[in-house]
């Protein structure tokens with residue numbers, strides 16, 4: 209059985225791109241991945257399912273002379289974004305899109321796995337196809353279900369994220385913190401609805417929500433050290449039903465970003481305080497619900513990351529770029545808080561940003577990524 213060709217990798221990526229599924233609903237995606245893997249040389253492979261996390265998939269490759277177990281993780285979920293790329297292989301699932309490039313991530317993981325299914329590694333390997341990265345903490349769920357126990361526990365964990373700002377196929381990484389930690393924010397404002405003509409008898413939650421949003425935007429600019437920085441984005445708001453009814457309820461969803469836990473906790477606290485202030489001044493009930501889940505800052509392990517960067521810099525086939533920390537979040541941060549490892553970027557050069565309806569990653573990154581990653585993992589096994 210040959211290792212996946214560049215042509216078949218592109219086809220796999222396009223198939224996956226056309227069938228995006230949301231967090232914890234990746235049923236067809238999981239089945240597709242399993243079908244592709246069933247075509248690999250099975251001599252040293254063991255597949256594992258998790259009853260309580262049915263869209264997750266793990267594959268163990270038994271090493272010939274194992275000194276350790278190397279883990280490689282890819283996320284598999286998509287986003288509630290309506291695709292506007294116009295590509296022939298665009299999403300066939302309306303309102304859902306691989307707008308964060310997890311189709312590229314999965315294809316690279318399959319390429320690396322197919323290589324090691326043909327070239328038995330010396331160390332053991334665990335490939336983790338993880339559901340629910342964009343929300344619902346799939347990495348943390350898996351860890352807490354005891355998935356990484358016994359022979360399924362990696363000693364080191366590696367994973368990538370695609371990056372449209374880097375040249376296609378380039379590897380980006382840094383020592384220390386690569387990605388921010390995040391807190392998911394839900395805010396419910398409860399007042400009293402009424403007739404548009406009689407505001408004196410109602411308690412308008414559209415006005416209260418507008419004030420709250422304005423005040424929230426002062427948290428970063430007035431309460432946070434600008435050298436450290438942070439982000440609050442309120443990405444969704446719902447209130448009211450019709451123009452001439454005063455809304456008695458408003459709902460807001462957002463996300464907080466900070467590069468340290470201390471910073472995230474400070475922003476969390478200020479948000480609670482602003483919510484309490486709005487509740488008081490509008491005589492309303494304001495419930496601020498914060499959930500960090502597994503989205504801890506992504507902290508690269510010093511020694512493993514030094515080895516990773518050294519390998520990538522010395523490899524003539526790899527364009528390596530030292531990157532700054534990013535305010536993107538990743539629940540791989542949770543897994544790296546339990547198991548040392550390295551997260552890195554794979555360049556996919558595109559004008560559109562991650563989470564954009566027009567994201568169109570450069571597919572030439574796939575083969576280059578696989579070459580760099582398999583080379584690094586083999587060099588790690590030789591240590």
Ligand SMILES: CC(=O)N[C@@H](CCC[C@H](N)C(=O)O)C(=O)O
Pocket residue numbers: 308341342343344369390391392462463464503535536537538539562
């Ligand atoms: C790489 C990336 O875009 N990741 C997502 C992770 C979501 C974090 C969490 N659900 C939140 O929204 O707070 C991101 O939005 O950065």
